[in-house]
Amino acid sequence: MSASHLLQRPIYGGAFGDDGRYALASVPCVSRGLHATRYMVVQAQAGLVLSVSEDKTEALALARQRLSAANDKRQPPKLSTEQGELWPDEPLLSPVPAPAPYVSRRRREIFERSQGLCHYCRTPIELFGKWHIEHQLPRALGGGDDALNLVAACVPCNLRKSDSTAIEFVTQGPGAA
Numbered sequence: 001m002s003a004s005h006l007l008q009r010p011i012y013g014g015a016f017g018d019d020g021r022y023a024l025a026s027v028p029c030v031s032r033g034l035h036a037t038r039y040m041v042v043q044a045q046a047g048l049v050l051s052v053s054e055d056k057t058e059a060l061a062l063a064r065q066r067l068s069a070a071n072d073k074r075q076p077p078k079l080s081t082e083q084g085e086l087w088p089d090e091p092l093l094s095p096v097p098a099p100a101p102y103v104s105r106r107r108r109e110i111f112e113r114s115q116g117l118c119h120y121c122r123t124p125i126e127l128f129g130k131w132h133i134e135h136q137l138p139r140a141l142g143g144g145d146d147a148l149n150l151v152a153a154c155v156p157c158n159l160r161k162s163d164s165t166a167i168e169f170v171t172q173g174p175g176a177a
């Protein structure tokens with residue numbers, strides 16, 4: 001296991017030191033034929049593993065030592081040597097995969113018909129980003145859900161448009177209050 005591999009993972013157990021220079025990390029391992037956990041103090045930016053222990057208490061003591069040593073080197077000392085119980089129960093190497101972004105077919109169609117731009121102010125919008133499906137003629141004024149009445153609108157335009165019709169809105173200008 002290389003330290004650089006660690007850098008790409010969220011580090012449970014948390015950063016410590018005045019600038020988050022050190023971090024506590026745990027990784028699953030096999031020790032004497034049994035599944036175990038290895039607790040490490042790492043210096044993430046430098047990609048260093050400073051200590052490895054199979055005992056959580058010992059690892060915390062090593063982390064405190066590291067902090068005390070850093071304190072002693074600096075004048076005036078500004079690091080806290082207080083270190084709480086930071087180890088979590090989750091192992092480091094089982095991150096929950098992020099869910100794939102989902103967008104409905106209707107939303108994708110409206111996005112494509114609007115060519116990825118806000119219908120009103122032509123600001124580029126992102127398919128998976130925050131934008132609104134707009135009724136050009138508001139429902140309140142009898143506008144329907146048919147494709148021709150639906151356009152993509154950026155958040156500011158959506159908020160400004162409110163219940164005016166698209167023609168009123170465009171006449172006033174998207175920047176108008």
Ligand SMILES: [Zn+2]
Pocket residue numbers: 118119120121122123153154155156157158174
């Ligand atoms: Zn807009």
